[in-house]
Amino acid sequence: MAQGIWIVAEQREGELKKISFELTSEAKRLADQMGQSVTAILLGSNIREKAPELGKYGADKVIVADDNRLATYTTDAYVSVIAQLAQSGEPAILLLGASVQGKDLSGRLAARLGVGMAQDCVDFSLENSNLVAKRPIYAGKAYATVTFKDSIPQIATARPNVLELNEPDESKSAEVVDAEFSLDDSQLKTKVAEIIQAEGAKVDLTEAERIVSGGRGMKGPENYKILEELADLIDATVGASRSAVDSGWRPHSDQVGQTGKVVSPNLYIACGISGAIQHLAGMSTSKYIVAINKDPEAPIFQKADYGVVADLFDVVPALTEEIKKIL
Ligand SMILES: Cc1cc2nc3c(=O)[nH]c(=O)nc-3n(C[C@H](O)[C@H](O)[C@H](O)COP(=O)(O)OP(=O)(O)OC[C@H]3O[C@@H](n4cnc5c(N)ncnc54)[C@H](O)[C@@H]3O)c2cc1C
Structure with a gap:
């Protein structure tokens, strides 16, 4: 049976993005109501040492997929790894950020898993332990309440900077485990050749x-x-x-x-x-x-x-x- 709430943490150049902590905080609030646990998935290269930080915001466990082909985001590699982990772990709910990366990833992931997905949500609640997601529609003039049917996992993305951050609990640390996955080079169609920073850009x-x-x-x-x-x-x-x-x-x-x-x-x-x-x-x-x-x-x-x-x-x-x- 599907169990627990998973979040997909985001990192860039080895640093965890704030949305990772926002998702973990929200997952913790929901998981407490369900009496279940929070698992974060972290993909990257030489990223393992960052994993315990997610524990301070409420992650019980962090599954780390550490591979140099995951150092920078590519749709095909990330979808492949996360889909494998979700298929074996069977989370009830999977949350991602509605960032550029998360929006790209979530749609592909939902299609790969054949499940439903709610994009760019601003609020989450539970009804009989099922996810209820609220998302703006008609250019923000109205809100849609989205529920899922036969969807394991229920996938939703959260708009960055909207969900409340938990106060980090320095005494807490998550269990860190290595992900089991396979990546076939012949299946990877994209490769990041170079990243060029926008001129003068500070924070996106x-x-x-x-x-x-x-x-x-x-x-x-x-x-x-x-x-x-x-x-x-x-x-x-x-x-x-x-x-x-x-x-x-x-x-x-x-x-x-x-x-x-x-x-x-x-x-x-x-x-x-x-x-x-x-x-x-x-x-x-x-x-x-x-x-x-x-x-x-x-x-x-x-x-x-x-x-x-x-x-x-x-x-x-x-x-x-x-x-x-x-x-
Ligand atoms: C399909 C579609 C998608 C669109 N997507 C976007 C989008 O993503 N983002 C977006 O922004 N727009 C979008 N638009 C355009 C949108 O409809 C507006 O035309 C646009 O937002 C207007 O920009 P503005 O407020 O800068 O200009 P204006 O509407 O011309 O407003 C300028 C304002 O500046 C004020 N002003 C002028 N001088 C001064 C001054 N000296 N001091 C103080 N105030 C002053 C004026 O009083 C006025 O209110 C979209 C339109 C369509 C049809």
């Missing part, structure tokens, strides 16, 4: 705790320097609306929204962004939204926790100066 938007975003109201690419200055000061990442991206002011990787990135930072400062539904779809689950817009009727104010009706070219530099004084 999807993982950022703070985002300062600019839209058409920025009036031109040269003016983003005032956002960059503020962002540097508060350790934020700069984002943009599609209008700004379509105008060639910012790269597409900066775009927040339905056809850009879905973000959930603690703080989202929207500067000169009207708040079109497609933009809101990408940022409305942010914890605190601050809008700076000179139009009091701009729809962004309906979503904002704090709104400043003013010219951003006055407010942003003034805000930067004030923050400099207190830092």
Whole structure:
């Protein structure tokens, strides 16, 4: 019988990503209600020493697949290994991050296992020990409640930065075991040849705790320097609306929204962004939204926790100066 909750931990260059701890924390909350255990799967190369860290957030066991062909993510290798582990371990629930990697992996994995999958969820609960997942639909205008039928495991991905992190318990450590799997080189069709970091990128938007975003109201690419200055000061990442991206002011990787990135930072400062539904779809689950817009009727104010009706070219530099004084 299917037992326990598994999570797929994410690492990049040997460092565990925050989503791994968020998933472990959520799995622990659910597993406690079910009276079952939490197992994390960690894939990578020379990654074993990172495994016990997951125990502090609630993992009872970490299954480590350590192989140099797993050092960087590739769909075929990761799907193959995780599918083998899930088939032999038969977890009841399998959670992944709705990160770029997790979104790619989860769909393929669900297809490989022939089971159901709920993408980009923001809340989980249980009904008779079955997973109930809540996910935004219609560009965030409504929520769908998803349950699974004859699905072992029930697979769901969680939007990064949304699930509550457990306070790490330094006294806890997970049992670490080596994964049993086989990887046939002839089946691996992709290989990462090189990773080129985006210029100037600090933290990726999807993982950022703070985002300062600019839209058409920025009036031109040269003016983003005032956002960059503020962002540097508060350790934020700069984002943009599609209008700004379509105008060639910012790269597409900066775009927040339905056809850009879905973000959930603690703080989202929207500067000169009207708040079109497609933009809101990408940022409305942010914890605190601050809008700076000179139009009091701009729809962004309906979503904002704090709104400043003013010219951003006055407010942003003034805000930067004030923050400099207190830092
Ligand atoms: C299928 C589809 C997908 C889309 N996907 C996305 C997406 O992923 N992301 C996205 O962002 N959009 C997306 N859009 C576009 C979206 O509909 C809007 O057109 C876009 O978000 C508007 O960008 P904006 O708010 O920067 O520009 P505008 O709507 O033009 O708003 C500019 C705002 O700046 C304010 N402003 C101007 N000057 C100043 C100033 N000096 N100080 C303060 N405020 C000022 C104005 O009052 C205005 O509210 C999509 C559209 C479609 C049809």
